[in-house]
Amino acid sequence: MRILPKLPALIAVSLSAFLLTWGPGSASAQQRVDLELILAIDSSASVDFEEFELQARGMANAFRDPTVLAVIRANRYKAIAVSVVEWASADYQSINVPWMLLHDADSLERMAQAIETMPRNIMTGATSISGLLEFSAGLFPGNGFEGTQRTIDVSTDGRNNQGKEVSYMRDLVTDEGITINGLTILNDMPRLNRYFEHRIMGGFGAFVEIARNYEDYGRAFLRKLIREIRSLPVGRAPEPPDRRLIRIAARWPE
Numbered sequence: 209m210r211i212l213p214k215l216p217a218l219i220a221v222s223l224s225a226f227l228l229t230w231g232p233g234s235a236s237a238q239q240r241v242d243l244e245l246i247l248a249i250d251s252s253a254s255v256d257f258e259e260f261e262l263q264a265r266g267m268a269n270a271f272r273d274p275t276v277l278a279v280i281r282a283n284r285y286k287a288i289a290v291s292v293v294e295w296a297s298a299d300y301q302s303i304n305v306p307w308m309l310l311h312d313a314d315s316l317e318r319m320a321q322a323i324e325t326m327p328r329n330i331m332t333g334a335t336s337i338s339g340l341l342e343f344s345a346g347l348f349p350g351n352g353f354e355g356t357q358r359t360i361d362v363s364t365d366g367r368n369n370q371g372k373e374v375s376y377m378r379d380l381v382t383d384e385g386i387t388i389n390g391l392t393i394l395n396d397m398p399r400l401n402r403y404f405e406h407r408i409m410g411g412f413g414a415f416v417e418i419a420r421n422y423e424d425y426g427r428a429f430l431r432k433l434i435r436e437i438r439s440l441p442v443g444r445a446p447e448p449p450d451r452r453l454i455r456i457a458a459r460w461p462e
Contacts, residue, residue: 238352238353238354239287239289239309239352239353239354240285240287240353240354240355241285241287241288241289241309241353241354241355241356242280242283242284242285242286242287242288242355242356242357242437242440243283243288243289243355243356243357243358243359243436243437243440244288244289244307244348244351244353244355244357244358244359245288245289245290245291245358245359245361245436246290246291246292246293246344246347246348246359246360246361247267247290247291247292247293247361247363248292248293248294248295248340248344248360248361248362248363249263249264249267249292249293249294249295249304249363250263250295250296250335250363250364250365250366250393251294251295251296251302251328251329251330251331251333252295252296252297252330252332252333252334252335252364252366253296253332253333253334254335254365254366254396255365257328258422259365259422260328262422262423262425262426263363263422263425263429264323264324264326265324265426266425266426266427266428266429266430267292267323267426267429268319268320268321268323268324269320269426269430270426270429270430270433271310271316271317271319271320271323271433272316272317272320273430275430275434276316276430276433276434276437277312277313277316279434279437279438280310280311280437282438283356283437283440284356285356286311287309287310287311288309288310288311288355288437289307289308289309289310289351289352289353289355290305290307290308290310290319291303291305291306291307291308291347291351292304292305292322292323292326293340293343293344293347294326294328294329294330295330295336295339295340295343296330296332296333296334296335296336297330297333297334297336297339297370297371298334298336298338298339298370298371298372299339300330300333301330301339301340301343301344302329302330303347304323304326304327304329305319305322305323305326307347307351307352307353308322309353334369334370334371335364335366335367335368335369335370336368336369336370336371337362337364337367337368337371337374337377337408338368338371338372338373338374338376338377339370339371339372340360340362341360341362341374341377341378341381341388342372342377342380342381344360344381345360345380345381345384345386348386356440356441357387357412357413357440357441358385358386358387359386359387359388359389359411359436360381360386360387360388360389361389361390361391361432361436362388362389362390362391362404362408363390363391363393363425363429364390364391364392364393364400365392365393365394365395365396365397365400365422366396366397366400367397367400367403368407368408374407374408375407375408378407378408378409378410379410381410381411382410382411385411385412386411387410387411387412387413387414388408388409388410388411388414389409389414389415389416389417389432389436390404390408390409390415390416390417391416391417391418391419391425391428391429391432392404392416392417392418392419393419393421393422393424393425394418394419394420394421395420395421395422401416401418404416412441413439413440413441415435417429417431417432417435
């Protein structure tokens, strides 16, 4: 899997469709699912190789937990679609695991294996959460799934320090009906969760999960994943609220 520069929306849609066709666990066009979920894994300069592996291992192990399958089966369509994106600077993101349909123990195990064997494609870089959000939003159209909810889940240990203003990009993404959740790793920035709450999270049911450090990541990821699947709307997520109110509440320094 090569590192992908940030692409215009039309190209990103075509790429997503290609990966769906050839990637593992592909599904027929417009498969109904309860959740379309992008898991975004931090690969910036602040993340060493051991910390990257702890993220990947924690994600993989979570999909093997029987509670995850139980909450998937408790929803209307009894299925979710998941993709994994690695990210760092504004101009580079990598689709490490293309969209996969998860609905039973075998598909969850395939996802776990895909995550734990994926390479690290980005070795260093800045922390551009805004670039990640822009890139990820373009991966939903044309992915072959129609979910009750679409969510981008951002794991990181740092603040946005490159690219477009992150709250502006958050507003654009959530205006498309996409939820942004966070998994903040507090080893370097003890108040990073507060930054996420004010500047990044948004959309229906948005929340921020906390990992005290990278060793705590797996526990936090499992709890976050279960909450994301369990707390879904019955129908399509409601339209976003008046964005002016969010901007007033989100006065937080970069």
